[in-house]
Amino acid sequence: MMELIITVFSATFFVTVIRTTTPLLLATLGGLIADLSGALNVALEGMMLIGCLTAVIVSVYAPWYVAVAAGLGAGAVLGLVMAFFAYRLKADIILVGFAINILAAGGTVFALAIATGGDKGTSINLQSKAVPAVDLSFLSAIPGIGPILKSFLSGHSVLSWLAAFLVFAVWYFLYRTPWGLWLRGVGEYPAAPEAAGIPVNKVRTLSLVVSGALAGIGGAQLAMFNYVGFTRDMTAGRGFIALGAVLLGARHPVGALLAALLFGAFEALAVVMPGLFNDIPAELIRMIPFVVTIAALVLFSVRAQRALALRGLK
Amino acid sequence: MSNIPAVDRRSRWKTIRREVGRAVGALVIALVVTFIVVLLTSKAPIDAITQLLTAPASKPRTIGLWLDDVAKLTVTGLAFSLVFQARQFAMGVQGQVYIGALAASYVALSPLGASWAGIPLGIAAAMLAGAIYGFLPGIAKAKLGANEIVSSLMLNYIAVELCNFLVRVSLPKPQPGVLTTNDFPDSAVFPQLIKFDGLNVTRLDLGLVFALVAVFVVWFALYRTSWGLKLRLVGHNARFAEYSGIKATFIMVSAMTASGALGGLLGSMFVQGQGYGKLTVLFEGGLAFEGILVAIVARSRPLAVPIVALFYGYLRQGAQLMNIRTDVPAEVIGVVTAIIILLVSSSFSLNFVTRLFKRSPSPSVAPAAAGGAAK
Numbered sequence: 001m002m003e004l005i006i007t008v009f010s011a012t013f014f015v016t017v018i019r020t021t022t023p024l025l026l027a028t029l030g031g032l033i034a035d036l037s038g039a040l041n042v043a044l045e046g047m048m049l050i051g052c053l054t055a056v057i058v059s060v061y062a063p064w065y066v067a068v069a070a071g072l073g074a075g076a077v078l079g080l081v082m083a084f085f086a087y088r089l090k091a092d093i094i095l096v097g098f099a100i101n102i103l104a105a106g107g108t109v110f111a112l113a114i115a116t117g118g119d120k121g122t123s124i125n126l127q128s129k130a131v132p133a134v135d136l137s138f139l140s141a142i143p144g145i146g147p148i149l150k151s152f153l154s155g156h157s158v159l160s161w162l163a164a165f166l167v168f169a170v171w172y173f174l175y176r177t178p179w180g181l182w183l184r185g186v187g188e189y190p191a192a193p194e195a196a197g198i199p200v201n202k203v204r205t206l207s208l209v210v211s212g213a214l215a216g217i218g219g220a221q222l223a224m225f226n227y228v229g230f231t232r233d234m235t236a237g238r239g240f241i242a243l244g245a246v247l248l249g250a251r252h253p254v255g256a257l258l259a260a261l262l263f264g265a266f267e268a269l270a271v272v273m274p275g276l277f278n279d280i281p282a283e284l285i286r287m288i289p290f291v292v293t294i295a296a297l298v299l300f301s302v303r304a305q306r307a308l309a310l311r312g313l314k
Numbered sequence: 315m316s317n318i319p320a321v322d323r324r325s326r327w328k329t330i331r332r333e334v335g336r337a338v339g340a341l342v343i344a345l346v347v348t349f350i351v352v353l354l355t356s357k358a359p360i361d362a363i364t365q366l367l368t369a370p371a372s373k374p375r376t377i378g379l380w381l382d383d384v385a386k387l388t389v390t391g392l393a394f395s396l397v398f399q400a401r402q403f404a405m406g407v408q409g410q411v412y413i414g415a416l417a418a419s420y421v422a423l424s425p426l427g428a429s430w431a432g433i434p435l436g437i438a439a440a441m442l443a444g445a446i447y448g449f450l451p452g453i454a455k456a457k458l459g460a461n462e463i464v465s466s467l468m469l470n471y472i473a474v475e476l477c478n479f480l481v482r483v484s485l486p487k488p489q490p491g492v493l494t495t496n497d498f499p500d501s502a503v504f505p506q507l508i509k510f511d512g513l514n515v516t517r518l519d520l521g522l523v524f525a526l527v528a529v530f531v532v533w534f535a536l537y538r539t540s541w542g543l544k545l546r547l548v549g550h551n552a553r554f555a556e557y558s559g560i561k562a563t564f565i566m567v568s569a570m571t572a573s574g575a576l577g578g579l580l581g582s583m584f585v586q587g588q589g590y591g592k593l594t595v596l597f598e599g600g601l602a603f604e605g606i607l608v609a610i611v612a613r614s615r616p617l618a619v620p621i622v623a624l625f626y627g628y629l630r631q632g633a634q635l636m637n638i639r640t641d642v643p644a645e646v647i648g649v650v651t652a653i654i655i656l657l658v659s660s661s662f663s664l665n666f667v668t669r670l671f672k673r674s675p676s677p678s679v680a681p682a683a684a685g686g687a688a689k
Contacts, residue, residue: 042463089660094403094463098606099655105600106648113643114355120643237471244464283479290468290475294460297468301460 075216448574
């Protein structure tokens, strides 16, 4: 037990948490934007998975930033497809989302087999690249706290810094710009913005595109930093956990950050625990993120219901 | 019962014709896309497409495989139909399958499994376990307002890991290290329906009968009982149902529980069927989620579910055989599935191309159409 506590409070564990949190956070921000506009994006999982594969395949032929952009683009295109079917063709958005998840689960394996010449499990035969880590070793020159700062801040993926910045950017967009107000209004009560001449479906379409783009970057981080290369079903439910994180984060960017950090921390725990406890079965450790998501969802729902009851709404 | 049976019947035929037309249209578009993909990627495209379209019906053995798939797709389609009719998006069938299979395996590998009770008790245990697993997200939503999509999906992952764990640690195995249990005793495995002399040719077993019984039971429950009427009312308009004195939350939870029992039944059909006759990790192979397609194309009508399953099962089996015999991976079927769901669940019709690029005059807004998740 002591070893676990020592591990959890070490700088390496912090770096692991940031690494596991980043894809989750990006997907959660994507889910948040879609959810606030009233378009529940259950396809985050599939968008991430396709983002992963696109980034890996493109990185074989192009520099890492092009690959990340490709992952972003793939997610955005899927968001557009989703909006097209949901708003132009009036399909149920949840069913559309699951169609995209099914497409991703089968389509990525199919595309992987084509790209690798028959390998359906991993992209181990492809020379894919990684997203570089930001090296801040100059921080250790600061007297006193320098080495600690360096061990905590150095070595994160470029995309982790981007994700942290995006939390602020999304907050600023949602609460400090007129477009953010439109978006929230469309999600809150679509009839009013429509009467005011705001194109409701266009707002939702754009937010689905942005949502997909964010999930796509999340996928790129997963397949180009957390793991280098693509594995079948490598998102392993992260998109669905992100959906839970949106709700747990009280549909606010900062809440999303905290929720993603919580789930990321438990995922990091699942990463470090097999090395520490040989007697805890790996299957049970792998269950941790899912159990925590359910527990968090239930606890949050209880609190939300109580808040409603207090306000006399229910 | 109706005063105007002729009109009623005519409008019903019209609906059926429209739905069939839409499903066939979607199928054709999906197949055309598949053909294009196969043409672009395969070295022997004609061979691959021929396999996809003809292989399942070519031999008694493949017909058996196909119909076995149909039985399973029917049950998962029914499970999704039940929750979709109540407008709940519980996605937990996969988890229920694993939990049900675990329960059935514990029964089958116990002394009980070697007696006559192996089959009935195995099924009962599986359905009970599945029902409990379906009940959990239902009650969490009814009492706490926890979003059922997220909770049921999380339960799926937990069930898969639980199955991996129990197979590795707890259930009896032929030798340590393998990820499958001992073969079940014969008394716990569904008997084959058709036996050819001397040839053990077809996988078709009692599961098909259970699937057909399930179709009838679900149809009866939905269309001939007051519970079914209430369930459909809740699905159409939960608030109206609530005003008319129906306990919407009770209906919701009971629909998810009943659907869970079907998921459990499917689990027992997998492990107690001729296909396995034992519990193997990850035995389900993504079939459970394909019930979404079956339910959507069947418009959640129980009587239409087996028909859709018949067609979809054919394609699915064709893709598996194409995978074995040619260079096209079976996962291409995922593309077909997605396109069919997208087209059938949308208001697409055969002349949709013309309307597609016309601007709709006023985009109608479904109030809080999808924002319900956060409530």
